Amino acid sequence: MEPDLFEKRSDYEWVIPRRGAMRVPAVIFATEALVRDMDQKVYEQAVNVATLPGIVKASYAMPDAHWGYGFPIGGVAAFDPDEGGVVSAGGVGFDISCGVRCLHTGLARADIEPVQAALAHELSRAIPAGVGSTGEIRLGEKEMDAMLAGGAAWAVQRGWGEPADLERIEERGQMQHAKPACVSAKAKKRQRDEMGTLGSGNHYLEVQEVTDVYDAPIAAAYGLAQGDIVLMIHCGSRGLGHQIGSEFLKRMAVSAAQRGIALPDRELACAPIRSEVGEEYLGAMRAAINCALANRQILTHLVREVFRRMLPRARLPLLYDVSHNTCKVEQHRVDGSRHELYVHRKGATRAFGPGHPDIPAAFRDAGQPVLIGGSMGTGSYVLAGTRESEALAFSSACHGAGRAMSRHQALKTWQGRRVVDELAARGILVKSPSLRGVAEEAPGAYKDVAAVVDAADAAGLARKVARVEPLVCIKG
Amino acid sequence: MPRSRIRCAIGPRTETDAAHSRWEHFEHGADVGVRGFGATKAAAFEQAALALTAVTTDPAAVQPRERVALACEAPDDELLLAEWLNAIVYEMSTRKMLFSRYAVHIQDGRLSAEAWGEPVDPVRHQPAVEVKGATYTGLRVAPQDAGWVAQTVVDV
Numbered sequence: 001m002e003p004d005l006f007e008k009r010s011d012y013e014w015v016i017p018r019r020g021a022m023r024v025p026a027v028i029f030a031t032e033a034l035v036r037d038m039d040q041k042v043y044e045q046a047v048n049v050a051t052l053p054g055i056v057k058a059s060y061a062m063p064d065a066h067w068g069y070g071f072p073i074g075g076v077a078a079f080d081p082d083e084g085g086v087v088s089a090g091g092v093g094f095d096i097s098c099g100v101r102c103l104h105t106g107l108a109r110a111d112i113e114p115v116q117a118a119l120a121h122e123l124s125r126a127i128p129a130g131v132g133s134t135g136e137i138r139l140g141e142k143e144m145d146a147m148l149a150g151g152a153a154w155a156v157q158r159g160w161g162e163p164a165d166l167e168r169i170e171e172r173g174q175m176q177h178a179k180p181a182c183v184s185a186k187a188k189k190r191q192r193d194e195m196g197t198l199g200s201g202n203h204y205l206e207v208q209e210v211t212d213v214y215d216a217p218i219a220a221a222y223g224l225a226q227g228d229i230v231l232m233i234h235c236g237s238r239g240l241g242h243q244i245g246s247e248f249l250k251r252m253a254v255s256a257a258q259r260g261i262a263l264p265d266r267e268l269a270c271a272p273i274r275s276e277v278g279e280e281y282l283g284a285m286r287a288a289i290n291c292a293l294a295n296r297q298i299l300t301h302l303v304r305e306v307f308r309r310m311l312p313r314a315r316l317p318l319l320y321d322v323s324h325n326t327c328k329v330e331q332h333r334v335d336g337s338r339h340e341l342y343v344h345r346k347g348a349t350r351a352f353g354p355g356h357p358d359i360p361a362a363f364r365d366a367g368q369p370v371l372i373g374g375s376m377g378t379g380s381y382v383l384a385g386t387r388e389s390e391a392l393a394f395s396s397a398c399h400g401a402g403r404a405m406s407r408h409q410a411l412k413t414w415q416g417r418r419v420v421d422e423l424a425a426r427g428i429l430v431k432s433p434s435l436r437g438v439a440e441e442a443p444g445a446y447k448d449v450a451a452v453v454d455a456a457d458a459a460g461l462a463r464k465v466a467r468v469e470p471l472v473c474i475k476g
Numbered sequence: 477m478p479r480s481r482i483r484c485a486i487g488p489r490t491e492t493d494a495a496h497s498r499w500e501h502f503e504h505g506a507d508v509g510v511r512g513f514g515a516t517k518a519a520a521f522e523q524a525a526l527a528l529t530a531v532t533t534d535p536a537a538v539q540p541r542e543r544v545a546l547a548c549e550a551p552d553d554e555l556l557l558a559e560w561l562n563a564i565v566y567e568m569s570t571r572k573m574l575f576s577r578y579a580v581h582i583q584d585g586r587l588s589a590e591a592w593g594e595p596v597d598p599v600r601h602q603p604a605v606e607v608k609g610a611t612y613t614g615l616r617v618a619p620q621d622a623g624w625v626a627q628t629v630v631d632v
Contacts, residue, residue: 132596
């Protein structure tokens with residue numbers, strides 16, 4: 001996009017003033033280079049979101065924003081139910097509560113190197129990944145509902161993890177007000193054998209080394225030091241979340257037309273927060289958040305089992321678990337008073353600043369950990385929420401690198417086997433059931449995650465704390 | 477972002493269809509656009525379904541050994557296309573199958589269909605990515621060039 005389409009508020013904040021049907025302005029946080037690189041569709045979609053009923057302050061896009069459906073990926077928008085605000089299935093995304101979890105290991109590179117190949121092999125055997133894979137857990141009707149209401153807390157009760165894990169997960173591992181009864185039988189069937197599976201596409205599990213520390217005090221509060229080995233898991237609510245997203249997109253499209261909600265495009269399908277469809281979506285979406293939290297918890301358990309066998313000295317407590325496709329009810333200060341808002345983050349991470357009561361006590365003074373996944377073969381980052389982020393974008397930050405190239409283009413450019421071999425030569429072991437999948441996910445198909453993270457840091461959305469690089473990557 | 481088209485023709489049902497039946501992908505940032513052309517609306521839906529399969533694997537690698545019946549309905553053609561693709565995604569997900577042949581019948585907003593395929597074989601199919609669902613981005617079902625086009629973006 002051309003930067004002169006915007007009013008430049010600072011080097012990192014680009015504003016589309018309110019005009020036409022827009023109820024609020026749209027704001028993109030990025031460097032000029034990132035803005036130039038963004039698809040024109042981000043502009044259109046950010047403007048479209050600004051026209052929706054009950055939107056508060058502005059329609060925001062994070063530095064990694066790209067063309068989504070309805071809302072841009074990297075989009076943040078808050079709605080006030082007292083002002084006729086809406087909830088949108090497309091504003092959350094199909095992979096509800098897709099997110100990133102980071103585990104400590106207490107190990108250093110020297111501990112991993114002698115067993116790196118065996119560890120990669122054992123992890124790839126233990127973690128079901130890829131199209132058509134299934135987990136070993138089968139949930140009956142009652143257990144399915146218990147999982148959808150209980151999230152990671154349910155998983156811990158069933159023995160997949162420790163109670164201490166829950167403190168280190170958003171919502172303490174259990175999204176409140178989930179309504180399993182609002183989740184269709186089809187969505188539940190789709191999840192029947194998918195608990196504890198990684199999925200495919202850009203989802204991964206990585207063993208990583210901390211290569212850089214940018215903010216020593218916050219890193220210390222998080223328990224991170226240069227040379228530490230950590231483990232990151234990126235995945236979401238699997239088939240259940242996808243089915244809920246698809247079903248409610250249709251229900252919202254039909255009901256919006258019936259209610260006379262004027263939408264610039266059907267892909268913006270939404271429903272008033274205070275409506276039957278809106279309330280049912282929120283109940284189902286929260287159940288899907290619990291499904292994602294339970295799924296990452298079960299995967300954590302599978303990883304710990306592998307480490308227990310291979311590296312018995314290792315302990316794998318959670319650093320933190322963030323979700324980046326959600327709609328959450330949060331208190332935010334707007335024009336001097338506090339409001340209860342429904343904050344949509346689609347490909348954006350919640351980033352509460354220091355002192356926020358929802359941050360675990362152990363690092364409340366440091367701000368919430370914000371986990372940013374890179375592509376395989378490049379770095380991922382740990383950031384911290386800032387105080388100023390609340391005024392900037394309802395305490396939100398970026399979520400990843402974003403694709404620079406389509407899957408088709410990537411497939412034409414790289415061969416999966418070569419990507420695996422080149423990464424192995426750099427000391428990164430990739431395990432995937434699909435070489436085509438590896439080619440489509442080649443590191444070069446993604447934007448430079450460092451540029452995205454630097455922009456988020458410079459804009460004040462979140463503070464850069466540490467960088468990690470993979471040693472082992474399990475892909476779907 | 478440059479937009480390119482990836483063309484392919486596969487599986488026309490009759491010689492009359494052959495002039496029209498083909499599918500292609502169109503580019504969409506992080507996701508993939510699927511587009512089918514056919515002499516009839518139903519044929520365009522069949523081709524869009526093949527484009528859907530091709531997001532995950534090469535349809536030519538999938539043997540049409542097992543038959544699955546599908547049905548769905550929607551208030552208009554475009555929502556019906558999204559429902560159709562979602563019905564296939566659901567069958568792929570719950571049966572752990574891939575499909576390479578489709579036969580669609582549409583009447584009064586109701587779609588009934590048969591899909592032929594086989595269970596996913598990771599080694600032979602090298603499935604790249606699962607489709608999460610059909611979005612309404614780029615959604616279009618319309619007459620075009622004496623035939624029909626049916627397209628939308630699917631989330632992967």
